[in-house]
Amino acid sequence: MCGINGIYNLTGLSNPEASILEMNKKSAHRGPDSTAIFINKDVALGHNRLSIIDLSSEAYQPMHSNDDSFILVFNGEIYNYKALKEQLKDDYSFKTASDSEVLLAAYQKWGRRCVHKLEGMFAFSIWDKVNRTLFIARDRLGIKPLYYFDNNANLAFSSELRSLITLPFIEKKIAEDALVDYLRYGTVHAPLTIIKNVKMLPAGHFIFVSDDEYKIEKYWDVNLFINRKAENQTYEEIKQEVKERLQKSIENRMQADVPYGAF
Numbered sequence: 001m002c003g004i005n006g007i008y009n010l011t012g013l014s015n016p017e018a019s020i021l022e023m024n025k026k027s028a029h030r031g032p033d034s035t036a037i038f039i040n041k042d043v044a045l046g047h048n049r050l051s052i053i054d055l056s057s058e059a060y061q062p063m064h065s066n067d068d069s070f071i072l073v074f075n076g077e078i079y080n081y082k083a084l085k086e087q088l089k090d091d092y093s094f095k096t097a098s099d100s101e102v103l104l105a106a107y108q109k110w111g112r113r114c115v116h117k118l119e120g121m122f123a124f125s126i127w128d129k130v131n132r133t134l135f136i137a138r139d140r141l142g143i144k145p146l147y148y149f150d151n152n153a154n155l156a157f158s159s160e161l162r163s164l165i166t167l168p169f170i171e172k173k174i175a176e177d178a179l180v181d182y183l184r185y186g187t188v189h190a191p192l193t194i195i196k197n198v199k200m201l202p203a204g205h206f207i208f209v210s211d212d213e214y215k216i217e218k219y220w221d222v223n224l225f226i227n228r229k230a231e232n233q234t235y236e237e238i239k240q241e242v243k244e245r246l247q248k249s250i251e252n253r254m255q256a257d258v259p260y261g262a263f
Helices: 016-026 081-088 099-117 176-185 235-253
Strands: 003-008 034-039 043-049 070-078 120-128 133-138 147-150 155-158 198-200 205-209 214-218
Touching: 003 016, 003 070, 003 120, 003 133, 016 034, 016 043, 043 070, 043 120, 070 099, 081 099, 099 120, 099 133, 099 205, 155 205
Parallel strands: none
Antiparallel strands: 003 043, 003 155, 034 043, 070 120, 120 133, 133 205, 147 155, 147 198, 205 214
8 A cells, every 4th residue: 555645725834845744754654665745836745655566766656747747646556557558658658667657647648537447446646737736536446545624725635534634724623423423333434534524535536626626526336337238148157257357356456566465
């Protein structure tokens, strides 16, 4: 896993660099291999990296696109990145062997629609320097965590609550509705969190922010895939398809430049 952190609109922060560094510090256990930040007048991004694919420093984050117009922070793994890279190779000059750079290239070509191309587990954000827009997305099933805070002035996000509550504009107060949830079920259900006014981005959703637009949108729903062709398949055909899908799924998840394990 890695850790991502970000702040959009730095108004009210006396020292944005110190703020994003502190967020990285609180999530350092998520990425022991490298830590870095990116800051301009609009946004601050932070990343803690656990190297899985392409262990070189070229794949460190925040990662800049080859024309320096997009900056990425990414936690997760894109399982179909090699197939996507093949599609994108004529439009993008790749410098690394990482899935992170493929994600950058996908956003540069397809914009928000890139999420429909991705197979994997992810939470990521991409800052568009030219158009001054921020895109934040979470994978279809919500495997990777992503918390955010929005008070109509500042928008902040992180892989962990402990990073978010270091920011001075976030009150460290228990959310009463979430406390009831926790006492009743032993957990807090998304989009609520135990911290007042801090939410979890639901699975299969993205946030898009610009100077004149703020949108939270659901881009994927499992119900869209329930009514499939299974009713027209034989039992043997269904068994074979399940076997093939399971084998392919395992193969995709065994792509790594470090030792892997199964649980």
